[in-house]
Amino acid sequence: MAKKVFIDPGHGGNDSGAVGVDKLLEKNINLSVAKKVKDLLIKQGLEVKLSRESDTTVSLEQRTTAANNWKADCFVSIHCNAYNTAAHGIETFSYTESTSNLAKDVHSEVIKTGAYTVNRGTKTASFYVLKHTNMRAALIELAFIDNKEDAKILTTRQDDLALGVAKGICKYLGIEYKPDSGSGGEIPPVVDTNTFYRVVCGSFNNRVYAEERVEELKQLGYEDTFIIAYTKE
Numbered sequence: 001m002a003k004k005v006f007i008d009p010g011h012g013g014n015d016s017g018a019v020g021v022d023k024l025l026e027k028n029i030n031l032s033v034a035k036k037v038k039d040l041l042i043k044q045g046l047e048v049k050l051s052r053e054s055d056t057t058v059s060l061e062q063r064t065t066a067a068n069n070w071k072a073d074c075f076v077s078i079h080c081n082a083y084n085t086a087a088h089g090i091e092t093f094s095y096t097e098s099t100s101n102l103a104k105d106v107h108s109e110v111i112k113t114g115a116y117t118v119n120r121g122t123k124t125a126s127f128y129v130l131k132h133t134n135m136r137a138a139l140i141e142l143a144f145i146d147n148k149e150d151a152k153i154l155t156t157r158q159d160d161l162a163l164g165v166a167k168g169i170c171k172y173l174g175i176e177y178k179p180d181s182g183s184g185g186e187i188p189p190v191v192d193t194n195t196f197y198r199v200v201c202g203s204f205n206n207r208v209y210a211e212e213r214v215e216e217l218k219q220l221g222y223e224d225t226f227i228i229a230y231t232k233e
């Protein structure tokens with residue numbers, strides 16, 4: 001069964017959260033990053049639920065009740081800080097030190113992306129959503145929305161922030177994070193049309209073994225498999 005991850009974009013609706021530089025609203029940043037985290041985790045095969053999918057008012061009790069009723073395996077609340085326009089950086093909270101492993105994994109993976117100004121570390125706090133969740137919970141304050149440097153990270157580096165959070169959740173759950181490949185990846189253009197890349201799947205001294213390998217590959221659906229004999233120089 002797929003693990004269940006509950007992501008909680010802080011604030012929303014009537015509650016804008018902190019108001020930052022250029023009237024940036026915390027609730028909008030939180031939701032945008034949370035949706036990116038959700039997309040990344042779904043690609044990793046996890047089940048994901050958000051406490052809100054749009055700009056709606058949701059009480060703290062509704063958030064924790066939804067996560068508890070759904071029996072989530074972990075809960076991550078996403079927020080932005082604000083203080084005195086001088087404070088900078090990222091910090092991640094758990095309810096107690098003994099339940100800080102999720103917070104530590106999420107925090108360290110976001111730090112690895114480099115999308116922060118100051119590493120304020122992991123801390124404990126009795127925030128409502130950390131206290132009233134039945135599963136492991138963490139609350140990340142991505143950056144301070146009320147100074148220019150941090151606000152820039154919140155607006156231009158959301159993909160890095162989301163990737164760090166998603167990787168940290170996978171790490172906590174013991175799931176290897178598989179990088180995005182296939183349709184989303186950039187394929188470089190063909191530079192030299194005379195160069196082809198043959199895929200080799202074994203070299204044998206005895207032709208019988210080579211033919212056995214061809215048979216195996218054909219059974220796997222690689223119909224255009226063939227043998228090339230060559231002499232070692």
Ligand SMILES: [Zn+2]
Nearest residue numbers: 010017079080
């Ligand atoms: Zn907040």
